[in-house]
Amino acid sequence: MEAECLQPTTHALNELIISHARAGLIDRALYLYKFAKSLGFFPRVFACNSLLDTLIKNGKMGMALKIYSEMLERENGESSVREKDSLAVVDNYSTCIMVRGLCSEGKVEEGRKLIEDRWGEGCIPNIVFYNTLISGYCRKGEIKRAFGLLNEMKMKGFLPTVKSYGAIIHGLCQKGNLKATDKLLSEMRERGLCINVVIYNTLIDAHCKLGAMVEAVNTFKTMLERGCEPDISSFNTLLSGFCKEGKVGEADNLVREAISRGLKPNKFTYTPLVHAHCKLRNMARALDLVSDMLVQGHKPDLITYGSLIHGLVIVGEVSHAMAIRDKMMKHGVIPDAGIYNVLMSGLCKKRMLPIANKLLIEMLQSGVIPDGFVYVTLIDGYIREGDLNEAKKLFAFMGEKGIKFDQVGYNAMIKGYCKFGMMGDAQSCMDAMVREGLCPDKFTFTTLIDGYVKGNNMEEAQRVFRDMMKQKTIPNVVTYTVLINGFCRMRRLDSARDLFQEMQSGGCAPNVITYSILIDAYSKEGEIEEACSLFEEMLEKNCAPNDATFHYLINGLTNHTSISRTMEGRVSWENRNSILLGFFMCMELEGWDTKTAAYNAIILCLCHSKMLGLALKLRDKMGGKGLTPDSVTFASLLHGICFEGRSNEWDKILSCGFESEELHAALRYSILFDKYYYQGKISISTQILRSTLEECMPQREQFKRL
Known part of the structure; x- marks a missing residue:
């Protein structure tokens, strides 16, 4: 009986609510909050604030507003909860938490109303609330309103802080208006405020997004000169900018500099580097980076693995890409439809269609829904293998499953029909495509033209070309080349030449x-x-x-x-x-x-x-x-070396083991080259040949020739 009368103290419950809230155990913290009320006492303000803060950070704004309302009711004496302890009071921090939460959701006016409900209309009590509202307006892109609050602060005697300026600078950078930030930075320096690493990182990021890498680097240098120590985000931002421009050498140097400063690279360091090296097909370096990433305890994400797999497939390392797929799944990262599509495309190109089919089954079993591109990749794979029937079945299956065909899907089937000379079916497929409201593109028309050309039906090929022009689909170099090839096969060289001139006059380079x-x-x-x-x-x-x-x-x-x-x-x-x-x-x-x-x-x-x-x-193929x-080959190559301004290194590129008679022939042709290219002036290559000839001739022969 005595045990049943025991109840936790107010202090114990408050501490339990705080500890569970800080640990992110929201449901448990809410249970304790409600349990406290059921016992007849309301949790104190510091416990309520911890709960509010955690709820807002986890996106549970509705619940936070409910608890805040209960706190206000308690403060105003309107609660029906039986009093067993001192009342919880809403302090400035409680309201600030709520205002910050509303502003983070873009509800800045609601946040401002919360302040006015508590302190009166037009009243913002302190700098913290000003900074919160300024930050909220900037996140919404309402920079003018943020500037209005900044000016209001100054008029009311509040001194703007680094946070005040930082929020507006961030807003301006998001708008790409970096010129306007200069005035704010100058004002900060005049007021004796130090520009911190967050502001510098914001400026560097803005320059990088605008592709202004010179300005980004200069901002980074200014940061160092003014004694502001960069963090890993500073390096990551600059590094990412270099990677987007393909300047991986500069990016690699930044990593080394960051490490030399005692900073540890993280996921945001490695991911853009892996992606950049994959784009440049530096797959060995990309794989090393992923290994370093794992050693450092950073788990590669879907983007990192996706870049690696895509890069390996592009360079033809499909088996290696499949091994990476296995590793990512072991690390708990499930491939998405995009990664499956890349792998299946690579497998189909390598004529490994059975493995591609297994991947489709694996996708379905893993709950990854295949998109149209996945099916089209398989259709293309069947066509490459010469299995048009299976391609047709899969195409029909897509229709049965309600998967919408796009131009790529129709083009794949048109390509298949054309490959097998089934031009009637190819034309019908294009007609169906038009009925579905899809416009044939360059690939559609070019594929049909190529099909008719291969069937020696130039009349139909020209008809499709005219239709293409009527629909204002501009032919590309492949379209023109296919038609030119058709005319050449029919020995209609005049028509081929006319089309060749037409393509160039239309701005299409052969x-x-x-x-x-x-x-x-x-x-x-x-x-x-x-x-x-x-x-x-x-x-x-x-x-x-x-x-x-x-x-x-x-x-x-x-x-x-x-x-x-x-x-x-x-x-x-x-x-x-x-x-x-x-x-x-x-x-x-x-x-x-x-x-x-x-x-x-x-x-x-x-x-x-x-x-x-x-x-x-x-020259090497000649030997093959x-x-x-011979010596004339040597003379021609020597002219090429000198023509490129590399006469000082000619003997490193060419070896001269010719007898004097052969060198005489080379010199004679070299003089002919001079006559044609240099209007008879003696070229450097001819001078080199003369010197070489003189060195190999016996002195007596030299004397006779003199």
Whole structure:
């Protein structure tokens, strides 16, 4: 019986409410609060304030308002609760907690009313309340009202604090109005207020978001010069800005500097770095960063793992990406639909469709709802594997499940039908797409055009192209190239050339595939002069040729053995119609091997167009074809090195093991190059050749030549 009469003391209950509230155990703290009232006494103000603060921090504003109202009622003597202890009184801190909570939810006017209800209309009792309201207005983007309160403070004799200025500076930075912050910063210094790390971080972040990295770095330097020690957020903000610009070297340096200052990198340090290195395909570095992150006790999140997986898939490391997926799941991070889509796309491209199908099953079992992109990725995978029936089934399944098709989904199926030559089905699919209110895009039209071209149906291909133009869908380089290829296949070179000129006049630049197709077509028709002109044109426009371009051009030059005889007198080195053709003819007429002459002519043109790297690679490919690079190859490459201003290092790039007779030939051609490129002036490369020749000639022979 005695045990039943025992009750906890007021002090004990207050302490229990405080400890549970501070530990975040809201439900338990609320139970104790209600239990206290049931015993006939109201928790004291410090216990109520702890509960209010925790409720607001956890987004339970409604419950906080209810308790605050009960506190006000108790203070006003309106409570029906039986009094067993001294009354709880609402203090300034209670009201401040509530005002801060309302302001954080954007209810600044309600917060202001709470103040006026307690102290009277137009009355704000102290600087803390002013700062809370100013911060609330700034978060809402109402900077003018915040400035109004700042001026009111000054008029009433309150001195603005660092928090007052910091809140407005933060608001201005969110608006991107950094010029207006200069006046406030000057005013702070005049009042003797120190600009703290939070304000500097706000300014650095604003500059980074505007892409003004120079200003961000300067702000960081000013911060250091004024004796304000940066925190890890300062470094993270600047580092993130560099990462967005792809300047990972500067970002890595910042990490090292932060560590040297005794700061510990955190998740917000590692995540942008991992993402940046993945974008640059520096996957080894990205993986090292994730390992460091785990060692330091920071758990990579979905974004970090997603960046890593995406990067690995892009570089073709799909198996490694799958291993990372396994690791993230072990660490309790569940992949989202985006990560599954990336993995399935990589698997399909690697022709690992069964594993991609297993991932779809895993998604469904894990409760991750596949989106349209996931299904379209699988459809594309089936089409790559040549399994159109399965692609059609999955496409139909999407419709049955009510998954809305977008342009990407329809385009995947159109691509499949075109691949199998089922142009009627492809056209029907596009018609269905239009009925669904979706507009065919460049890919849709280009895929259909390509399908008709491959079926040798140029009439339909041109019809689709006209429809594309009517719908004001601007063709891209792929569209034009597909049609040009069609005309070339039909040996309609005039139509191909007209379309080639049309695309350029419309502002669409040809790419290496466009040029290569035309060079091949003209070479096969024996119009080698036109093929050479196109090659030189692409070099002038800084469009780098590829192996296919070289193959077509070399075949064109070497397969027409009568070229020198038929064109002699009409095209020559001196008339400058085509340096490539002129040089080739010159060598061929002098008895050089036809294929070697073709390679040398192309190498010379590449060197003149400052494509020395490509020229050196082509020289190496000569050797792979059983052709030995000769002294004329050497002379051409030497010109390219000197043309790029690297004459001082020519002997580090080229090795010269030629006899004097071979060097004489190289010098003769070098003088021809000078005649064409330098109007007969002696070039540095010719001077180098002369010096080299003199060094290898016997003294007697030198004397005779003098």
